Amino acid sequence: MKLHEYAGAPNALRVNIFLEELGLTIEHVQVDIRAGENLTAKFKAKAPNGLIPYLELDDGTCISESVAICRYLESVSGIRDDSLFGSTPLEVARIEMWHRLVEFQVLVPALQAFRNISGIYTDRENINQEWGLESKQRYLDILPTLEQQLTTHFYIAGNKFSIADITLFCVVNFMRVLKIELTDDLPNLQQWFAKMSQRPSVIRAQSTD
Numbered sequence: 517m518k519l520h521e522y523a524g525a526p527n528a529l530r531v532n533i534f535l536e537e538l539g540l541t542i543e544h545v546q547v548d549i550r551a552g553e554n555l556t557a558k559f560k561a562k563a564p565n566g567l568i569p570y571l572e573l574d575d576g577t578c579i580s581e582s583v584a585i586c587r588y589l590e591s592v593s594g595i596r597d598d599s600l601f602g603s604t605p606l607e608v609a610r611i612e613m614w615h616r617l618v619e620f621q622v623l624v625p626a627l628q629a630f631r632n633i634s635g636i637y638t639d640r641e642n643i644n645q646e647w648g649l650e651s652k653q654r655y656l657d658i659l660p661t662l663e664q665q666l667t668t669h670f671y672i673a674g675n676k677f678s679i680a681d682i683t684l685f686c687v688v689n690f691m692r693v694l695k696i697e698l699t700d701d702l703p704n705l706q707q708w709f710a711k712m713s714q715r716p717s718v719i720r721a722q723s724t725d
């Protein structure tokens with residue numbers, strides 16, 4: 517198996533943390549997305565979304581979308597009996613609920629803010645500064661909801677570490693590129709972020725970036 521990725525990209529990092537949680541080591545292939553290597557027809561034949569990361573299996577089958585990759589890796593690894601997507605019906609539902617909130621209301625605005633404020637991809641999309649600033653505001657506006665959740669829970673989806681924590685960590689970590697830090701009125705999030713930063717899987721995934 518090979519993971520096609522761009523070290524440092526938040527969606528690649530979440531798969532890499534997931535791999536570390538599973539204790540799996542696989543081959544990594546770097547794709548220079550800044551230079552547009554993902555925009556070619558050859559790349560899109562393997563990853564229809566035109567984005568990294570994607571996983572290439574030994575028989576040539578390709579899986580894109582980081583959550584699909586994580587689900588696949590966890591299923592085939594057979595390593596964990598406590599799934600990072602939840603084990604009991606209620607746990608699965610709670611993790612899915614919080615993970616979708618994190619993906620739609622935190623990750624998407626954060627990435628839109630990054631793309632439209634930095635203007636990094638003028639070679640492939642129209643940049644709208646106003647949309648970038650609005651997206652940044654939406655990112656900031658959802659953080660108190662997570663702060664509130666962490667007043668009564670250790671982790672985002674409850675008292676168990678899950679894929680929702682991995683995704684949120686990758687976003688908050690990435691937002692530092694835009695100099696957007698967790699402010700002091702979000703003490704629970706700050707503590708959660710510090711705890712996540714010390715997690716062995718997170719340290720190892722970042723050191724192999």
Ligand SMILES: N[C@@H](CCC(=O)N[C@@H](CS)C(=O)NCC(=O)O)C(=O)O
Nearest residue numbers: 525526527549567568569581582583
């Ligand atoms: N929903 C996708 C998002 C993947 C994504 O946004 N990848 C970014 C890097 S984090 C990318 O490939 N950007 C290159 C581009 O937009 O051209 C996933 O979860 O894998």
